[in-house]
Amino acid sequence: MESEPTPEWSPGGADSPAQLAAYSQTERRISWLTLAIGFTAAFVVAALRYREWAAGLAIGAVLAWLNFRWLRRGLDALVAVATAQQGATRPHIPTGTWFRLLFRYGLLALSVYVIFELLRIPLVSMVVGLCALGAATIAASVFEILRPTE
Helix, strand or coil, rough: CCCCCCCCCCCCCCCCHHHHHHHHHHHHHHHHHHHHHHHHHHHHHHHHCHHHHHHHHHHHHHHHHHHHHHHHHEEEEHHHHHCCCCCCCCCCHHHHHHHHHHHHHHHHHHHHEEEEEHHCCCCCHHHHHHHHHHHHHHHHCCCCCCCCCC
């Protein structure tokens, strides 16, 4: 049995403008779903009269949203650098790009620490709020499976 040839990998990760548009739409969907899921959870918890937990969920959702935006920008920069140096045997990635990709973790940790210390928001509530990004990614993936663009 002969197997079908596998398509070649393209440097941008997408074969057509339509695929790029679909990826961009999925990224936007994950972005707004992160905030929607986080704020919905915060609203429900606030209605149950757990104000500190509601604030923590909302703060965590906003931090998750910022993390996603920063990650997307960092990866876009890496792809641009790699594409520009496509023929090089050993591509050079600027130190600033690596710094921005790793700095987001430090900035998120510092933000959570300051909010926890100054506002006395429960740490676990912010961590659960950060999970809104995972829930949004799962929801967007299920949407893509149920409504394929091809």
